[in-house]
Amino acid sequence: xxxxxxxxxxxxxxxxxxxxxxxxxxxxxxxxxxxxxxxxxxxxxxxxxxxxxxxxxxxxxxxxxxxxxxxxxxxxxxxxxxxxxxxxxxxxxxxxxxxxxxxxxxxxxxxxxxxxxxxxxxxxxxxxxxxxxxxxxxxxxxxxxxxxxxxxxxxxxxxxxxxxxxxxxxxxxxxxxxxxxxxxxxxxxxxxxxxxxxxxxxxxxxxxxxxxx
Amino acid sequence: xxxxxxxxxxxxxxxxxxxxxxxxxxxxxxxxxxxxxxxxxxxxxxxxxxxxxxxxxxxxxxxxxxxxxxxxxxxxxxxxxxxxxxxxxxxxxxxxxxxxxxxxxxxxxxxxxxxxxxxxxxxxxxxxxxxxxxxxxxxxxxxxxxxxxxxxxxxxxxxxxxxxxxxxxxxxxxxxxxxxxxxxxxxxxxxxxxxxxxxxxxxxxxxxxxxxx
Numbered sequence: 001x002x003x004x005x006x007x008x009x010x011x012x013x014x015x016x017x018x019x020x021x022x023x024x025x026x027x028x029x030x031x032x033x034x035x036x037x038x039x040x041x042x043x044x045x046x047x048x049x050x051x052x053x054x055x056x057x058x059x060x061x062x063x064x065x066x067x068x069x070x071x072x073x074x075x076x077x078x079x080x081x082x083x084x085x086x087x088x089x090x091x092x093x094x095x096x097x098x099x100x101x102x103x104x105x106x107x108x109x110x111x112x113x114x115x116x117x118x119x120x121x122x123x124x125x126x127x128x129x130x131x132x133x134x135x136x137x138x139x140x141x142x143x144x145x146x147x148x149x150x151x152x153x154x155x156x157x158x159x160x161x162x163x164x165x166x167x168x169x170x171x172x173x174x175x176x177x178x179x180x181x182x183x184x185x186x187x188x189x190x191x192x193x194x195x196x197x198x199x200x201x202x203x204x205x206x207x208x209x210x211x212x213x
Numbered sequence: 214x215x216x217x218x219x220x221x222x223x224x225x226x227x228x229x230x231x232x233x234x235x236x237x238x239x240x241x242x243x244x245x246x247x248x249x250x251x252x253x254x255x256x257x258x259x260x261x262x263x264x265x266x267x268x269x270x271x272x273x274x275x276x277x278x279x280x281x282x283x284x285x286x287x288x289x290x291x292x293x294x295x296x297x298x299x300x301x302x303x304x305x306x307x308x309x310x311x312x313x314x315x316x317x318x319x320x321x322x323x324x325x326x327x328x329x330x331x332x333x334x335x336x337x338x339x340x341x342x343x344x345x346x347x348x349x350x351x352x353x354x355x356x357x358x359x360x361x362x363x364x365x366x367x368x369x370x371x372x373x374x375x376x377x378x379x380x381x382x383x384x385x386x387x388x389x390x391x392x393x394x395x396x397x398x399x400x401x402x403x404x405x406x407x408x409x410x411x412x413x414x415x416x417x418x419x420x421x422x423x424x425x426x
Binding site: 035037038118119156159160164171175178193198 | 248249250251331332334335369371372373376377379380382383384385386387388391403406407409410411413414415416
């Protein structure tokens, strides 16, 4: 089974009732409770109520399990990014759509994102490189969007594309810390506020009256 | 010795040549390299080249050591906040001064901040409560500043005070991940860009011509 994409339009996440999904859920719970280092493969299989062989059928190691927690989230976000890029929207509409996608996917997977951002540095060097590549693709897409729109005059050059990008991902990466699934604000509300804030900052200065020629 | 404040105006951080400072530096290095859980008190005293008794003279436990790493940074930031609040600046100037202080202190203590934001959830409940209180004080100060300035019309109500606050601390808390001490941008440059971005977003809409009465 191809775990990376689903031509039927499914977002690629296994239902939690699947063995693989149950193992990931159990691992995320245990990594959150006691940390990656302190969690053993035996504890994960006990929490997930699966045989050890089932875990090794899906994951080569505990490192691989933590990597997959991240990969599923970032693959979904990269796929969202590519969909948005294909729509041919204005820079402001592209940024708004991207923020909506990033906030909603991160809020839905807040437990996974929190575990990854705490424990991701415990991954093997090879898996850290793979996660850095995926993050860089997201980062570079936003950076390129902002730089092009600033060059074209659609966005104000109030701050560098790097600072705009770090600001956006700063909020997204911290969201799992403060987001409350049962809180007053829904992910779409949060995305709308964040879009309004960043787009207000990037709004080009009103054009001065054209000099007569 | 009172470790919490220094009436002479010293920022309270011990020089690294002090025993206490050497222990903290060694602990930060080890927590960063191998994680809080995997680090023993024996490893910290070996790395710091101090006797175990010296560690227990300054810190009651490994938990206390991690807590102190955070407390020194946040105490300094709270003290900076109180200094700025006493200056009676406009809301925009207050926010600018606060961002400068937060960026500079976080950049200077990037290793400590990174370790704390990864490992802080491993603290005892009592120490987690203390760190939450200190963070809440910083958070509430920014929230209150933005709310009052929005109510007074000095800031635009483009986004809620909560979202502005989460955005600011999102950038600050992520800064240790991307900040490069030997990079092109100095902390003051980063602060200036971030201030420009947030203050542009919060700039009140130009007043419409007053209706004649």
